[in-house]
Amino acid sequence: MKEGSVIPEDFLLYSKQAKALYHDYAKDMPIIDYHNHLPPNEIAENKKFKTITEIWLKGDHYKWRAMRAMGVDERYITGDASDLEKFKAWAKIVPAVIRNPLFHWTHMELKNPFGINKFLNEDSAEEIYHHCNELLAQDNFSTQGLLKGFNVVMVGTTDDPTDSLEYHKTLLNSDFSIKVKPSFRPDKSLIIGDAGNYRAYIAKLSQASGVDIKDVDSLVAALRNRIEFFAEHGASISDHGLNTVPSKISLTAAQKEEFKKFLAGAVDSFSDVDAFAGYVLTEVSKIYHEKDWVQQFHLGAIRNNNHGQMKRLGPDTGYDSIADYPQAQSLSNFLGNLSLEDQLAKTIIYNLNPADNDVFATMIGNFQDGKTRGKMQFGSGWWFLDQKDGMEKQLNSLSNMGVLSTFVGMLTDSRSFLSYSRHEYFRRILCNLLGNEMENGQIPDDEKWIGKIVQDICFNNAKNYFNL
Template sequence: MTEGTLITDDFLLTNKKAVLLYHEYAKNLPVIDFHNHLAPSQIAENKKFANLTEIWLKGDHYKWRAMRALGVDERLITGNASDYDKFKAWADIVPATLRNPLFHWTHMELKNPFGIHEYLNAGSADSIYQRTNELLSQDGFTSRSLLKKFKVEMLSTTDDPCDDLTYHQQLNNEGFEIRVKPSFRPDKVFAISKPDSFKHYLKLLSEKSGIAITDLSSLLDALKNRVDFFDLHHCSISDHGLSILPSRFTLSPAEEQEFKVFLKSDQAVFSNPDAFTGLILTELCKMYHQRGWVQQFHIGAIRNNNIGMLHKLGPDTGFDSIGDYKHAENLTAFLSYLNLTDQLTRTVVYNLNPADNEMIATMLGNFADGRVKGKMQFGSGWWFLDQKDGIEKQLNALSNMGIVSSFIGMLTDSRSFLSYSRHEYFRRILCNLLGSEMETGLLPDDEKWVGGMISDICYHNAKNYFGLNPQN
């Protein structure tokens, strides 16, 4: 196979305007990464990774799905095979991933930060593994060094309300130049349909908050205690992973009494989990509004479809997909409920089903308030949609039915320190889209005008939206 890859300086830039826009207005901007799943412990400890498998393949369910689809045995994916054998299994199937975004991402991540300009395949696997491992053993390739290489200015990790935020506090006390902020992700408190794990989680929440949870009121007090704790530790972002937003936001007196009995009994089912989720979620959202936080909602995934593999490997192992939920009525009811009392804070909604793009773009426009620029954000292409086609569809829906110039741009949403190439990928796609329209006369032939908008989308809008001034 050819030695040089297609990941050149002008990769994805198909016209002269796109090349100019990317290199002059996007390429060198810092990164504001307002949602990822990096482990704060690995940043605080300035982790040095043992090999390329550890930093690149472990936890990457995108790659795992591709390997399974191509007949790779689970032992070489999540099993007990050696790190070298797992990497070799991945390298062997990379040539077969043509037209899947993994093919582009793989070679972008090898080029930056490792400087590797050849295709990964069975023939190149050994030399690439050796070269990357040599680099990973150096101080310039620790977790913190990699963040600096990718020009990360701020990143927000995903943290459970019961987390003690020790590593965030350590990084803050050290004065680490990259702001590492927690985000509040209370998904486990909505899992009332799984009573054993739910009640176990409430015991932990009770311990962490110092509040005995015996009813609805004390549960909300415990959550407020944790929101306050996160706020003291420089949190200003919340996040929620829900298949669909709830449709009811109150419990009847009888349901409140039922919840109290449910907590202290062996009752297996709570009669109205939708209303419970709605009440807890909206009360949390009011707390976010009071503190000036941003709230994020990732909606539309149907998770853990392969029950056998869920039992074997647990969640987040590559068995989730796009759901076909009907979001419109629930979304408008939820946003309206908070807006009625002027308690709707800045909001980002990420959609997983492209069939819902236009609905969500128009729905969010209903709740712009004329006070905060870009208050209601249609989030970037997420999960299965963070590839070229998905990114372009999201940008087009937002452009046609909203205002793309106030868009806050891309995020990483990854557990890998190498995934910051996703920001480069997004920026190239954005510049190519706008550059093409300049070439065809759909946009003004004004480099500074269009380039300024690109710089805003890639960096400045997010910096302003998340209030990243020195005291925050």
């Protein structure tokens, strides 16, 4: 390709209808990024990044995995190499990742917001590095400037129950126009792993909540306290990152006594961690329903597989993958139990194993309540599936098994302020899917009709679903 045509205007749009849907209906819709891992302190402080490496490569597991596969030394990934050296190491392998979504994402993120529409490679690396760094020094490339530039209207961060939410409070009291809402992520309170670490966390939760946690009832009371605190700071969403939802949902009286002993240090392990997690998760889910929150479940990852690198680098360093856990029965038990007393909150379930797409797409249909439009959602392609094939498979499963027009659309689930190109990527894929079917007669060739559905999926459905 010639310079200037890496990401053309009609990228991924293969029919005139697809082009019309994207350019006239989807392209300029605002973004509601209802789940991400952006650091709220960096938004509140309106941080400026010194280099493209700092904003683009640090913490990006996708790029790290590709670099390792290409034989790049860890020094240039998570090690002590300079930012320029790390950027050059990444640029050198970009031509080799053709057909991996990284190739598209890389060039989309260079085009928007940096205006660079040329291939990144070993030859162009230094020029692109310095050009991006010059732009990053400008006010519209600060964290707040980038969010405005991407037309974001809401950011949903992911926060531990013990968090003070001081930066969210700062943002609430500022003149920053974009809503930055905390999301409640209580996984550490219900996953009993190492006894010492768990007890230390519970002590921290006790201090944050002002509740002396001595048993499971006081644990739930402490979590309720923090949910109310989060709500005071604008929260209305929770999130859980689990292998599966727990297969058990209740505790016996003996198990409750056992947990008291576990907290007190009288025993070093709990006999049924699945039952404990299921009980606590059920209780907090009832509170979400009471508060009219949305609960999210990200399911299906197997984490920290490389034990050697786990020991050397720690968790969340790029050694996670898709798992093949059974999902259907535990989902059915958990959601079904909450439905008994009409205590099931609006729910989004995200699947990491594409083999389970139809399981998730049909499961949500079991619990639509006939009152709330699209109450149960099959979440967008996530993590390893937020690429063209993964998104199309999710959209097709949702269309085949449910109602696509109620879908709340894309989110970044990212730690990077440059990931908003993922929304553009999703919108192009959605418009191409629908536009091609308009062209071949599978759906009506009515631009206004289908264009309205596109705009709903891109923005309007999420706006209504999250009560924004």
